[in-house]
Amino acid sequence: MINSPLQDWRPFYEKEAKRYDHSRYGGCYGRLFRKLHHETLVYLVRPHAFGRTLDVAAGTGHVTFLLASMGFDVTALDLTEAMIRLAQKKLHEQNLHANYSIGSVLELPFSDESFNLVVSTRFLHLWPYEQQKIVLSEMTRVLVTGGMLIVDFDNWWHKSLLSLPIFIYQKLTGKGRKVGEYYNRFRQTILMLESLGIRINDIHGVGGYHLFLPAIFSQALARTLGRINGSTSLRVISEQFILKGQKR
Ligand SMILES: C[S@@+](CC[C@H](N)C(=O)[O-])C[C@H]1O[C@@H](n2cnc3c(N)ncnc32)[C@H](O)[C@@H]1O
Structure with a gap:
């Protein structure tokens, strides 16, 4: 068990559960994201x-749903019962199967090396x-040697390069957080994962607030721009970056 004064997110997400899908994956930009x-996860x-x-x-099964529909033997773990119940309902409605577990990433209820793939988005x-390092080391513990880890991070470069439009957007909508230590830099994050015994073998970008306007006018255009953005060196301005690595 890891003893640490890490923030307890359960009260926030118990309340947030009902509006989570709509607020994160509704709207033009949410649907695009x-x-x-x-698409990126399928590729990886x-x-x-x-x-x-x-x-x-x-959470509400954003990735569990995708993996179960691809035939993966997937276990969805979350701290918040309300979130996991929504995931369960979503998969059940589509006749998809997954295992569900309520627990904390700080003390995953699984023995060492029990999964071939660990994903967290x-x-x-x-x-x-x-x-993050504490959280990632617990994810790494349950991964078999040679297994894959796929995790994403909020991108410091996106936040910094687009700071003015993001500032205006946040003022108008009341959404978002301050730039701080919650945003990751590519190199620093790769080094952190390598220090945990993960060899990085792929990196992709996802989304970006510069896609917000194109997403309003044409989802197809925004998706094409987003794909270019995420899979080339332009990934530096993506809202998030996803790392895939293998446990040594
Ligand atoms: C922003 S949501 C992400 C949900 C989902 N992975 C997605 O991509 O949409 C964050 C989730 O982390 C969960 N969470 C927060 N602290 C946790 C912890 N210590 N252990 C496990 N899950 C936790 C919350 O309950 C919430 O469902």
């Missing part, structure tokens, strides 16, 4: 015939950089 995120997991898969902080940005 969801599509780009799913497809070459592998994974065995047991763990979706850490699965839109989660690590909840923790400052130093605490």
Whole structure:
């Protein structure tokens, strides 16, 4: 068990659960982000015939749903019962199967090396950089040697390069957080994962507020721009970056 004064997010997400999908994946930009995120994950997991898969902080099942529909043997874990119930309902409605577990990433209820793939999305940005390492080491513990880790981070470069439009957007909508240690830099993050025994073998960008206007006018155009953005060196301005690595 890891003893640490890490923030307890449960009260926030118990309340947030009902509006989560609508606020994160509704609207023009939310729908675009969801599509780009799913496409990138499919690209990253497809070459592998994974065995047991763990979706850490699965929330309402954004990734669990995708992996279950691809035939993965997936376990969705989340701290918040209200979130995991929504995931369960979403998959059940589509006759998809997953295992569900309520628990904390700080003490995953699984033995060492019990999963071939561990995925976690839109989660690590909840923790400052130093605490991310604690969270990631627990994810790494349950991963088999040679297994894959796929995790994403909020991108410091996106926030910094687009600081003026983001500032205006946040003022208008009341959304968003201050630039701080919750945003990751590519190099620093790769080094952190390598220090935990993960060899990085792919990196992609997803989304970006510069896609906001194109998304209003044409989802198809915004998706094309988003794909170019995420898979080339322009990934530096993506809202998030996804790293895929293998446990040594
Ligand atoms: C922003 S949501 C991400 C949900 C989902 N992965 C997605 O991509 O949409 C963050 C999730 O982290 C969960 N969470 C927060 N602290 C946690 C912890 N210590 N252990 C496991 N899950 C946690 C919350 O309950 C919430 O469902």
